[in-house]
Amino acid sequence: MKDLKKYLTEGLLQFTILLSLVGVRLDFDSYLPPIREIILGSSSAYSQIPFHSLWDTAGGASLHPKCPHLSEGVARRLLHEVRALGGAPVRRTELHAWLLQAAQDQGTAAQSSNSSSSSDISSELQEEPTAEGRNSSKEQQDVETGDVLAYSYLHEQNDTSSLEQDDKKLSQETRREDNVRRSNADCHKSQNSNPCTESSRNSANSPHLLDEFTHLLAETENTLEEISLEDIQPVGNSNSGLNPSSHFHVNFTQAVSQDVSLHEAMLRSDPTLRRNSETSNFQREESFQQSNSSRNPEAFLSESNLTGLFPYVENSIRNLTNQDILSGFDENIFDEINLMSLAIEEGFDPIGVSQLFEADSDSGLSLSSSRSPTLSSTSDSLSTSAGEEGAVGYSGDVESISYDHLEGAVGGCLLEHNKCCRLECRFDSDFCEEPQFEHVHHNHTYSLLPQQLKSGTEQCHLWSAEASKLNRCDRDADKIFSRDERRAKALRIPFSVEEIVGMPVDVFNSLLSKYYLTDVQISVIRDIRRRGKNKVAAQNCRKRKLDAILNLENDVCQLQAQKASLLKEKAQCNKSVSQMKQKLSDLYRSVFSQLRDEHGRPVNPSRYALRCHSDGRILIVPRGAFKLEHKTEQQKGKKQK
DNA sequence: TAGAAATGTCATGGG
DNA sequence: GTCCCATGACATTTC
Incomplete structure (x- = not known):
């Protein structure tokens, strides 16, 4: 109640x-x-x-x-x-x-x-x-x-x-x-x-x-x-009782056109029913965003009921607060709202969260390794739906909670106004894509009213199945949001991990000097940059090593193919040589068969040999003299060399 | 569940 | 001396 x-x-x-x-x-x-x-x-x-x-x-x-x-x-x-x-x-x-x-x-x-x-x-x-x-x-x-x-x-x-x-x-x-x-x-x-x-x-x-x-x-x-x-402009005087012409620079479509139900509000009020409603959150979110992009916001409004409208307005308020574009509003209202949100979050302990931060081993701030068992059990099942930012009424991840509430404990203010644009763009990019994970995912199906929900063991089985699904989703979310990203968000570091790692060193140093950053933030930023750089370097190194191995394997293959080709060529040459030898032998025998000595007898090929003279004459010489002359010519050739 | 592969991280050396 | 990068070694995660 x-x-x-x-x-x-x-x-x-x-x-x-x-x-x-x-x-x-x-x-x-x-x-x-x-x-x-x-x-x-x-x-x-x-x-x-x-x-x-x-x-x-x-x-x-x-x-x-x-x-x-x-x-x-x-x-x-x-x-x-x-x-x-x-x-x-x-x-x-x-x-x-x-x-x-x-x-x-x-x-x-x-x-x-x-x-x-x-x-x-x-x-x-x-x-x-x-x-x-x-x-x-x-x-x-x-x-x-x-x-x-x-x-x-x-x-x-x-x-x-x-x-x-x-x-x-x-x-x-x-x-x-x-x-x-x-x-x-x-x-x-x-x-x-x-x-x-x-x-x-x-x-x-x-x-x-x-x-x-x-x-x-x-x-x-x-x-x-x-x-x-989509063109609402900020209000200058928040105290004016009525200002119909006032506009706020707010994506009103996103702010109010959430197709949520009264039933969702009931589910939110009843923790025993909440999990069941989170089953189709992602799908509903996706379908909502798709339909939202193509539908008239007013028509969308007509499909939303009052209580369904409010939670998303609340989410929008959060986003708008993060973007610092609601300065025109009565700040007291939002301060009180934030206080109410804090109060609504049951079991939230900022001190404990800060202690968790301090207890981290890596640079004193690593978060993923410092999850307490009690909190992890909660965050495992809820962080997907409650998201990184810790939606109202949910006790989400430690980091997500701290992300909301450590703002006062750390720096992150800008020195110059013109930097707001860059920061705003970054927050835009972050908060435009993250609500799928960060905010309460409403059940828009109207399919089950509280009275219709199963109870007892059936509900327990349903919840266990949901918990397994959420755990899977949580792991997916962990893949998407790395530890460094969570740390950066938790400390409200005004740069993304990609920017921290990817920006040139001079730009990096200049940004560090231009922003009001606490020592903890700077330490974490440098830590993120160092490990990010080293991670990329390790990846490049392994890639190069793998490329080198692949190149060597390719070289081996090429050399093996060349060797085979050479062997084949050698075989062909040997075959040609043997054929030429055979032809020469045949020619030899043919010539000697026609030769006669002075007595008219056939010349014995084993005792005589043919010798081609330099002037083209062909002489018949005894083999002993031929061998001796051949040796002397070889010796002369060696000496000349 | 063991083991291989992939990945992250740290330490170290060289430019 | 400092910073950055490459890489070996180890730990952890993933498959």
């Missing part, structure tokens, strides 16, 4: 912030005192505020018959606010369930609600989780019963006609409500002593506020329609 209230109050806060984003600022003192109390008070203020008073004070109208602790005006306005943000589909029954449960939790429901309203709401709740087809019957029931809260934005994405009808109905109801309020106010004036109900008194004060509030909402709506969502 505490979580439920937390999300509701967070939702109101973020709705207020959203209004600020589009240039409308609420006057908390006049409109939403409890919100102001939450913002300006302690982080646990939401648990101390009577829940029903939040709505009654804000709305100040007659109480809704089905949900007495919820004033009719507030309910309508709440839905109207949702509507003003794009017709988001808040389920009436879910809203009733929240409020009823909140009131019961604070002991007010027993006094203010009757059994019939509870049974009505319970019956609605029983009907709600069923298929879409029941929405039509539900609407029919609403029309028949004349339900005051007839703004049931059943989130059928293509049901535009229903939304148009709701618009008409809304305007009619608003006019009717205003008339009732005026009449009540008149009654209050005329019957001042009449013990009117609390709601009547509130309604006496509300017309002015409600009109003004409605005006603000209408301007918000117009602003949403008119402004270019």
Whole structure:
């Protein structure tokens, strides 16, 4: 229940912030005192505020018959606010369930609600989780019963006609409500002593506020329609109550068009259901980003409900804060929001985190090796979804937590304003691609409501399977985000690891001198650069070694081929020589067969030999004399050499 | 689960 | 003397 209230109050806060984003600022003192109390008070203020008073004070109208602790005006306005943000589909029954449960939790429901309203709401709740087809019957029931809260934005994405009808109905109801309020106010004036109900008194004060509030909402709506969502400029004066022309340099598409569900908010509030919702986060994120790039943001808004809208606004606020482009906002608000985020993160211990940092062995800051077992068990299962940055409500990786909260402990400020561009670009590149890992990954499927979730052993099996999946994802994330990258992020080092390693030494040194960096940061940066350089050098060395081995192997192959070729050539030469010898021998025998001595007898080839003279004459000489003459010629040739 | 391959890191020497 | 790079050696991770 505490979580439920937390999300509701967070939702109101973020709705207020959203209004600020589009240039409308609420006057908390006049409109939403409890919100102001939450913002300006302690982080646990939401648990101390009577829940029903939040709505009654804000709305100040007659109480809704089905949900007495919820004033009719507030309910309508709440839905109207949702509507003003794009017709988001808040389920009436879910809203009733929240409020009823909140009131019961604070002991007010027993006094203010009757059994019939509870049974009505319970019956609605029983009907709600069923298929879409029941929405039509539900609407029919609403029309028949004349339900005051007839703004049931059943989130059928293509049901535009229903939304148009709701618009008409809304305007009619608003006019009717205003008339009732005026009449009540008149009654209050005329019957001042009449013990009117609390709601009547509130309604006496509300017309002015409600009109003004409605005006603000209408301007918000117009602003949403008119402004270019991607060209929002910063606001100069944050204290101006209303500045419709104000714009913020915010990627509004990314900031608000998150297709998230009320169911997701319920899951976030219930840790036992959270893991189940994270199953399809990555796929949903991817599909969301793809669809988001090609769809009209306003159309996207129309598919988001209020509570689904808020978490992403919160994420956007985080990003915008990181980019330092929200200086135009009221800093107190964001400071308080950050404090609330800190407070919301259960179990977070900045001191412990810093100790973990200091306990690291490598340069005193290595993080991957310093995970405590208890934290690793958590981070293993959650770091993928909660991401490196530690989303709200999740106790993610140690490094991710420290990344958020060590900002004050380290430097990283810029000396010159013009460096903001470079830093901003770097943060843009980082934070534009990281939300897939860093932020809460919402379950957009609407496939399972909390009542439909399996319980007991089935759920345990489901969770174990999810845990294994998340562990795999965590390992993948570890691959993507190396230790150095995590360290750099944890220390808010304004350079990426690639930049630190890849930039030339002169640029590197000049950057170190230009930025305000602590000794720890500089040490880590140099450590990252040294090891990164050495890593690259080792890779190059191994590559060269491998190339050398491959070249040597290639040379060996070439030499072996050359050797084979030479052997083949030698064989051919030997064959040619043997053939020539054979021919010479044949010629010899042919010549000697025709030769005759002075007696007419054949010349014996074994005793005589033919000798070619230099002048072309051919002489027949005895072999002994031929051999002797041949030896002397060889000796002469050797001597000449 | 052992072992090979790949990779990271450190120490050291040379330019 | 310092810095950078290449490389051997070792440890760790991955397959």
